[in-house]
Amino acid sequence: MSDREPPRRRVPGPGPAKPPRPRGAVRRQPGPGARPVRRSGGARPPVSRPLRLGSPRPRLRLVSLALTLVLLAFVVRLLQVQAVDASSYTARAEQNRYVVHTLAAERGEITDRNGVALAVSEDAYDITADPTMFGRAQLKISDGPEKAAALLAPILGQDQAALVRKLRPANKNSRYTRLAARQTPQVWKQIKDLKTALTTKSETDHTTVNVLAGVFADPSSQRVYPNGDLAAGILGWVNADGQGGGGIEQELDKQLSGKDGKVRYAQAGGRQVPTAGSTETPAVPGSDVELTIDRDIQWAAQDAISEQVRKSKADRGYVIVQDTRTGQILAMANSPGFDPNDLSKADGDAMGNAAVQDAYEPGSTAKVMSMAAVLERNVATPLTHVVVPNRLHRGDRLFQDVQVGPMDSTFTVLGPNGERVHAKSPLPGPFNVANTLAAVVALAAAGLDPQTAADGIAAVPGVPGRLERVDAGQPYLAVVDYAHKTDAVESVLKALRKVTKGRLHVVLGCGGDRDRTKRAPMGAAVARLADTAVLTSDNPRSEDPLAILATMLQGAASVPAHERGEVLLFEDRASAVAAAVGRAQAGDTVLVAGKGHEQGQDIAGVVRPFDDRQVLREAIQKTQG
Incomplete structure (x- = not known):
C-alpha cells in the first residue's frame, strides 16, 4: 500500500471564501460523471440558445397534396385511355400500324394456234x-x-x-x-x-x-x-x-x-x-387465250399488205386469210399498224382493226360487186364516160320523182312494160335510194312481184343506232347515229342539213383511250356544220372527260367565228342531250351522235347503263309535259 493517499473531494461549506489558487497550480479536470463546478460570486456568463426550426408538417401536407393531384391526373388519363376511349385509340393504332x-x-x-x-x-x-x-x-x-x-x-x-x-x-x-x-x-x-x-x-x-x-x-x-x-x-x-x-x-x-x-x-x-x-x-x-391465227401466215400477210399499201400510196389496207373448210381466221393483217409495246409512237388512226371496224352499207358492197362485174365483162372501162339523165335506169327498170325526206325517201320505178311501182327507202340519204332500187330490181329478177318487193323493203325497220329516229310526239326530227369519226360525222351532218328546215342541234363526244388526233377535227366539224354543237362525254374510259372535252373545244375554237355555231360544254352526257332538246323548235333536227346502238357508258373502267335512244326519248317527254 502506498504512503500516498488519493485526493479527496472537498465540498465547500458556508465558511469563508476560498483562498486564491497558488500561482502555478494545476487545475484539476473533473472526472467522468462529476458535476460541473458552479462558480460563486460575480455575474453569470451569457448562455447561447440552440436554433429552433419551424414545424415540417405544413410543408409535408403541401407536398403530399401536390403528389396526390398529379397521381390523380395520371389515374384519370389512364382510365380515359384504357376504359373510356380504348376502342378509338385501338382503331387509331391499328390504322397507323397496318397497311393493305x-x-x-x-x-x-395470248398465243397463236400453235401455242406461240x-x-x-x-x-x-x-x-x-x-x-x-x-x-x-x-x-x-x-x-x-x-x-x-x-x-x-x-x-x-x-x-x-x-x-x-x-x-x-x-x-x-x-x-x-x-x-x-x-x-x-x-x-x-x-x-x-x-x-x-x-x-x-x-x-x-x-x-x-x-x-x-x-x-x-x-x-x-x-x-x-x-x-x-x-x-x-x-x-x-x-x-x-x-x-x-x-x-x-x-x-x-x-x-x-x-x-x-x-x-x-x-x-x-x-x-x-x-x-x-x-x-x-x-x-x-x-386465263390464257389461244387464237386461230397462225403467226407465220400472219407475218406473211402483214408483210404483203404493207408492201402493197406502200406501192399504191394508199391510206390503208387489210387482208384476211381464212380456212374455208373450218371458217377459222388464219391471218388478219392491217397496214399501217402500230407497236403495242410503245403506244407513244402509235398513230391513232392505225390503233384499231379496220378489217372488222370499217362499216359498209349493203348497197355500197353491191356497188363494188357490180362494178367488178362490169369491168370483168368488158362492158365498160375505167375511162368510160357516162351521161346521167334525169331518170335513172336500173336493169330494165327506171325510177323517177325522187323525194328525199328527213328519215326516208320515196320514188317511182318504171318497169319495162310501162308499169309503175311506188317504192320507199326506209333509210335517209340519196345514196339509199339507189340501194333500194337495186334491191327492188334484184328481187324482181328473182321472180318476186316488183310492188311486193318494194312494199317489203319499205317495211324494213332499219339498222339500230344508224340514223335511228326517236319519236315521242315532238314537232321536230330527233335521231341517234353511231358516227364517231370525223368523215362520218361530216357525212351525217351534211345529209341532215339537206332535210332540215330549221336549225340543227348536235350532241357529240369522243371516246377515251382511243385516237386522240381525231378529237380536235371532230370538234371543228360539228362546230362548223351544226347550229348548236353540244360537246360532251362519250366513253371516257380511264381518261379525264374534261381533258377530252378541252381538246374538242380547241378544234371548235379553230373555226372562224362567222362560220361557227353556238358551242356548249357538258361533261354529263344526259345533261348535254337535255340541253340540245331544250333548244329544239318545230322544223329543227336534234342529232345525238357517237354511241348509236350502244347501251352502256364506260367511265373510269365502270360501265353503267346508258342508251342514247332512251335518254333522248326521256328528254323529249320532259319538254312535252
Whole structure:
C-alpha cells in the first residue's frame, strides 16, 4: 500500500471564501460523471440558445397534396385511355400500324394456234406511297413531299411537281396513292437501295431524314408483245390501268385479267414488322387465250399488205386469210399498224382493226360487186364516160320523182312494160335510194312481184343506232347515229342539213383511250356544220372527260367565228342531250351522235347503263309535259 493517499473531494461549506489558487497550480479536470463546478460570486456568463426550426408538417401536407393531384391526373388519363376511349385509340393504332396492298393478278397469255406467245406478262411493280407518312408529324420537317419527289422524279421519269401533288393530296386522311404503274424490277431496286441508304445514314446522323420511308411497291405485271407490231390490230393493247384498251385484250379483258388479291401487314417506319403477322388473299391469275391465227401466215400477210399499201400510196389496207373448210381466221393483217409495246409512237388512226371496224352499207358492197362485174365483162372501162339523165335506169327498170325526206325517201320505178311501182327507202340519204332500187330490181329478177318487193323493203325497220329516229310526239326530227369519226360525222351532218328546215342541234363526244388526233377535227366539224354543237362525254374510259372535252373545244375554237355555231360544254352526257332538246323548235333536227346502238357508258373502267335512244326519248317527254 502506498504512503500516498488519493485526493479527496472537498465540498465547500458556508465558511469563508476560498483562498486564491497558488500561482502555478494545476487545475484539476473533473472526472467522468462529476458535476460541473458552479462558480460563486460575480455575474453569470451569457448562455447561447440552440436554433429552433419551424414545424415540417405544413410543408409535408403541401407536398403530399401536390403528389396526390398529379397521381390523380395520371389515374384519370389512364382510365380515359384504357376504359373510356380504348376502342378509338385501338382503331387509331391499328390504322397507323397496318397497311393493305393489292396483289395484282397475273394476266393470261395470248398465243397463236400453235401455242406461240403473242402477248405475255412480265414482272413489274406499282410504285405507291402513304401520303400520311410525309407530313411534319412523321418526318419532323415541312417539305417532306418536295424532298421525296426530288429523289423519285429522275428514277420514275416523271414530273417532280406532279409527284408532290400525289404525296400531298387534298384529302389529308388518304393513305394510298400510286406514283407510277408497272415499273421494272430495276426501278424498284434503285428506290429500295436509296431507302436503305437513307435509313442507315439517319441512324448515325440525326439531321438526316428518311423521306422515302413511306414509299412502297406492289407486285404487278407489265404487258409485253414479243413480236412487236405483228397482229397488233387483233391483239390490241393494255392501258395505264392494266385494262385491255383494244382488240382481244379489251374484248376478253375479264377472262385475261383474273382477280386481284390483297395483303395486310404491320409496318413501322415504312418497313414490314416480321413478327406482327400478316393476312393475305392470293390473287387468281387470268386465263390464257389461244387464237386461230397462225403467226407465220400472219407475218406473211402483214408483210404483203404493207408492201402493197406502200406501192399504191394508199391510206390503208387489210387482208384476211381464212380456212374455208373450218371458217377459222388464219391471218388478219392491217397496214399501217402500230407497236403495242410503245403506244407513244402509235398513230391513232392505225390503233384499231379496220378489217372488222370499217362499216359498209349493203348497197355500197353491191356497188363494188357490180362494178367488178362490169369491168370483168368488158362492158365498160375505167375511162368510160357516162351521161346521167334525169331518170335513172336500173336493169330494165327506171325510177323517177325522187323525194328525199328527213328519215326516208320515196320514188317511182318504171318497169319495162310501162308499169309503175311506188317504192320507199326506209333509210335517209340519196345514196339509199339507189340501194333500194337495186334491191327492188334484184328481187324482181328473182321472180318476186316488183310492188311486193318494194312494199317489203319499205317495211324494213332499219339498222339500230344508224340514223335511228326517236319519236315521242315532238314537232321536230330527233335521231341517234353511231358516227364517231370525223368523215362520218361530216357525212351525217351534211345529209341532215339537206332535210332540215330549221336549225340543227348536235350532241357529240369522243371516246377515251382511243385516237386522240381525231378529237380536235371532230370538234371543228360539228362546230362548223351544226347550229348548236353540244360537246360532251362519250366513253371516257380511264381518261379525264374534261381533258377530252378541252381538246374538242380547241378544234371548235379553230373555226372562224362567222362560220361557227353556238358551242356548249357538258361533261354529263344526259345533261348535254337535255340541253340540245331544250333548244329544239318545230322544223329543227336534234342529232345525238357517237354511241348509236350502244347501251352502256364506260367511265373510269365502270360501265353503267346508258342508251342514247332512251335518254333522248326521256328528254323529249320532259319538254312535252
